[in-house]
Amino acid sequence: SYFCFQQLLENQGVRSIEIPSHPRHGVQPADVERALGRFDIRACIFTPNFNNPDGSLTPDEAKAEIVRLLAARGIPLIEDDVAGDLHFGPTRPSVFKMHDQAGLVVLCSSFSKTLCPGYRIGWIMPGRFYREAYEVKATTNVCSATLTQETVAAYLREGRYDRHLRALRRTLREQTQAMQLQVSRTFPEGTRVSRPEGGGVLWVELPRGVDSVELMYRAREEGISIAPGTIFSTQDRFSGHVRLNCGNPWSDEVARGIERLGALVHGMVSGDA
Ligand SMILES: Cc1ncc(COP(=O)(O)O)c(C=O)c1O
Missing domain, CATH: 3.90.1150.10 (Aspartate Aminotransferase, domain 1)
Incomplete structure (x- = not known):
């Protein structure tokens, strides 16, 4: 997985379990299910669309199944969709969030890969964890710089992003x-x-x-x-x-x-x- 995740979890003192990912088919629900059976998993973090580093795409059916497996156990899933818009084929892959009925998927993405790496502007759809996400953001840096946010917003309003x-x-x-x-x-x-x-x-x-x-x-x-x-x-x-x-x-x-x-x-x- 993306190396910053490991550092982040280590800094938080969190123990992590690696679920295999394959360049051709991404993460398989059976591997998630096996890990759930063996470990006391409290949360998951995945990059299902064009994973960094193996570039894999977890198929839509597998995404739905993984969300179902986790929802059945009330386990939150953090989804990093930073490269989801960069599909080479005609259609954009789905996100875990699309299958999320329980509000347990926290969808995160940013413009770092698509528009302006230097701005580091992103967004989050925290589902039922809105309050927690808000508190982390507010106590980390209050808010992101408004000038860069306004610049991106103006660009999006112009309608040339697509x-x-x-x-x-x-x-x-x-x-x-x-x-x-x-x-x-x-x-x-x-x-x-x-x-x-x-x-x-x-x-x-x-x-x-x-x-x-x-x-x-x-x-x-x-x-x-x-x-x-x-x-x-x-x-x-x-x-x-x-x-x-x-x-x-x-x-x-x-x-x-x-x-x-x-x-x-x-x-x-x-x-x-
Ligand atoms: C898979 C992945 N997730 C997240 C990020 C971080 O993006 P940001 O700094 O916009 O949060 C990167 C690279 O910068 C990445 O490769």
């Missing part, structure tokens, strides 16, 4: 596909790369034995930034994965960077770099 999103989705899809292709061209055999249906990250499984943290250090010396899989889990299961960010415009420089990264992986496979 057109902007259409162009952004196309751009992200092209950038993601270009990066996928370049990875498959330049990385050694044994590499597997995700095929996300939205968002803007690629989850890459490196050939057996290649350590992603070591790769990160070597890449950094060449001015290439990647996120090693280890930062996205509390378990030591993803040391052979990296997350690539496709959010930058595709260019010869980016293409060369991926090629160079591939060469570093080649070197680590043969043990001579």
Whole structure:
């Protein structure tokens, strides 16, 4: 999951359980049910639409089933839908919140991925936790800066946001596909790369034995930034994965960077770099 969640929970002194997520089908209700049977779970947090880092999309039926499983036990579900508008296909995926009859889903999103990363403006639909959400916000920073909020509100009122999103989705899809292709061209055999249906990250499984943290250090010396899989889990299961960010415009420089990264992986496979 998104590494900030782990830090957030750790800072709160909360113990967390990881539910598996798969790049092709996201989170499966059976895994949630198994965890509910084994642990005393008090709340869940998921990114069902184009999860960071594996890019997965949890299907609508699975979302409905997960909401049902949690509602039956009165367990709150925090939903991070920050990339939901960035679908590559024609339709926007649903949210857990759509299936929420009990008011237990706390839907959160922001404009950080779609409009203005620097503003850090978001929103929350806290369901039955309105009072608690209000108190946390009010006692954290009273309110977000009004100037940036007004700026976003004025932009939305102008009615050009939809057109902007259409162009952004196309751009992200092209950038993601270009990066996928370049990875498959330049990385050694044994590499597997995700095929996300939205968002803007690629989850890459490196050939057996290649350590992603070591790769990160070597890449950094060449001015290439990647996120090693280890930062996205509390378990030591993803040391052979990296997350690539496709959010930058595709260019010869980016293409060369991926090629160079591939060469570093080649070197680590043969043990001579
Ligand atoms: C999955 C995910 N959730 C939440 C955020 C944070 O967004 P914001 O700072 O707008 O809350 C990010 C990235 O910044 C993210 O990748």
